[in-house]
Amino acid sequence: MRTPLIAGNWKMNGLRSDAVRLADELARHLPDLHGVEVVVCPPFVHLEAVKQPLTGTAIAIGAQNCADAALGARTGEVAAEMLADLGVRHVILGHSERREYYAEDDRVIAARYQRAMASGLVPILCVGETLEQRDAGRSEAIVEAQIRGITDLIGADGLGAGVIAYEPVWAIGTGRTASAEQAQSMHRFIRECLATIEGHDGAAERRLLYGGSMKPDNAAKLLAMEDVDGGLVGGASLNAEGFAAICAAVPRG
Ligand code: PGA
Numbered sequence: 001m002r003t004p005l006i007a008g009n010w011k012m013n014g015l016r017s018d019a020v021r022l023a024d025e026l027a028r029h030l031p032d033l034h035g036v037e038v039v040v041c042p043p044f045v046h047l048e049a050v051k052q053p054l055t056g057t058a059i060a061i062g063a064q065n066c067a068d069a070a071l072g073a074r075t076g077e078v079a080a081e082m083l084a085d086l087g088v089r090h091v092i093l094g095h096s097e098r099r100e101y102y103a104e105d106d107r108v109i110a111a112r113y114q115r116a117m118a119s120g121l122v123p124i125l126c127v128g129e130t131l132e133q134r135d136a137g138r139s140e141a142i143v144e145a146q147i148r149g150i151t152d153l154i155g156a157d158g159l160g161a162g163v164i165a166y167e168p169v170w171a172i173g174t175g176r177t178a179s180a181e182q183a184q185s186m187h188r189f190i191r192e193c194l195a196t197i198e199g200h201d202g203a204a205e206r207r208l209l210y211g212g213s214m215k216p217d218n219a220a221k222l223l224a225m226e227d228v229d230g231g232l233v234g235g236a237s238l239n240a241e242g243f244a245a246i247c248a249a250v251p252r253g
Contacts, residue, residue: 002205002206002207002229003035003036003037003207003229004035004036004037004207004223004229004230004250004251005036005037005038005039005163005207005209005229005230006036006037006038006039006230006231006233006243006246006247006250007038007039007040007041007062007090007092007124007165007209007230007231007232007233007237008038008039008040008041008233008237008238008243009041009064009092009095009211009232009233009234009237010022010040010041010042010043010046010064010237010238011043011064011097011234012043013043013238014042014043014046014238016045016046016049019042019043019046019049019050020046020049020050020052020053022050022238022240023040023042023049023050023053023054024053025240025241026040026053026054026057026059026240026243026244027053027054027056027057027059028240029240029241029243029244030057030058030059030243030244030247031057032057032058033058033059033247034252035250035252036230036247036250037058037060037230038058038059038060038247039059039060039061039062039089039090040054040059040060040061040062040237041061041062041063041064041090041091041092042061043064044063044064044078047061047063047083047086047088048086051086051087060089060090061086061087061088061089061090062088062089062090062091062092062124063078063083063088063090063091063092063121064091064092064095065078065091065092065093065095065098065112066078066079066080066083066091066093066112066115066116066119066121067079067080067112067115068108068111068112068115069111069115070115070118079115079119080112080115080116080118080119080121081119083119083121084119084120084121088121089121089122090121090122090123090124090163091112091116091121091122091123091124092123092124092126092165092232093109093112093113093116093123093124093125093126094109094112094125094126094127094146094150095126095167096126096128096167096169096172097172100169106146106149106150106152106153107153109125109149109150110149110150110153110154111153113125113150113154113158113162114154114158117158117160117162122161122162122163123160123162123163124162124163124164124165124209124232125147125150125162125163125164125165126164126165126167126211126232127143127146127147127164127165127166127167127190128142128143128146128166128167128168128169128172128211128212129142129143129168129169129170130142130169130170131169131170134168134170139168139186140186140189143166143186143189143190143193144189144193147164147190147193147194147197148193148197151197151198156197156198156199156202157198159198159202159206162206163206163207163208163209163230164190164194164206164207164208164209165208165209165210165211165232166183166186166187166190166208166209166210166211167210167211167212167232168182168186168212169212170212171211171212171213172211172212172213172234173213173234173235174212174213175213176212176213177212177213177214177215177218177222178210178212178222180221180222180224180225180228183210183222183225183228184225184226184227184228187208187210187225187227187228188226188227190208190227191203191204191206191208191227194206207229207230208227208228208229209228209229209230209231209232210222210223210225210228210230210231210232211231211232211233211234213234213235213236214231214232214233214236214246215236215242215246216236216242216245216246216249219231219245219246219249220249220251223249223250223251224251230250231246233246
């Protein structure tokens with residue numbers, strides 16, 4: 001049984017007061033959760049501030065990245081140990097914005113993944129093709145290469161309890177969502193690919209999230225798909241009511 005997971009990626013949005021207000025509203029809209037895990041990922045500097053309003057709720061806190069090295073001389077970075085120490089439970093890694101704007105490659109993403117695991121965090125590893133790659137019929141090859149790029153470096157066992165988020169780059173922040181069928185077909189492919197890497201049982205248990213313009217009005221269809229185990233929600237996670245509606249759209253077994 002894969003427990004569905006809805007993760008909100010706040011990206012680089014909001015000042016401290018906005019983060020506290022959003023967390024407060026989420027606590028009111030999602031006072032208790034059944035059959036779904038929910039995590040919100042604010043910017044690093046707001047992690048501490050959202051703790052208090054979320055205390056007593058089942059909403060977990062995640063980060064949007066972590067360093068590829070242990071505590072030490074890495075100016076400007078935030079170590080996984082520091083996040084775990086703050087009470088952070090999840091960390092998004094390899095997001096397409098990190099790959100594109102900060103030139104993160106498989107090597108650095110794999111190292112971040114290992115640091116996250118060593119600190120007891122649950123990595124949410126993002127993969128996904130660009131529109132150009134999709135149009136060229138290369139979606140599956142790209143996504144497989146992104147997954148193998150990490151597992152070749154950390155080993156199949158290194159994946160641990162990590163989660164994989166399929167986020168087609170052309171659907172992120174564009175309002176253009178993959179259809180439920182497109183998402184299902186890629187998720188099925190990812191699970192098959194994982195089966196060859198980590199074996200059938202591991203692949204059957206691994207949670208696969210869909211990300212890319214998931215909204216209250218399209219979430220139910222996407223989340224109803226057999227291999228879609230939740231969502232990584234960007235823009236729509238900045239509105240508490242909308243985010244709660246997405247969480248409520250998770251099918252209950
Ligand atoms: P979006 O972002 O929901 O705004 O498309 C998703 C993401 O980048 O994780």
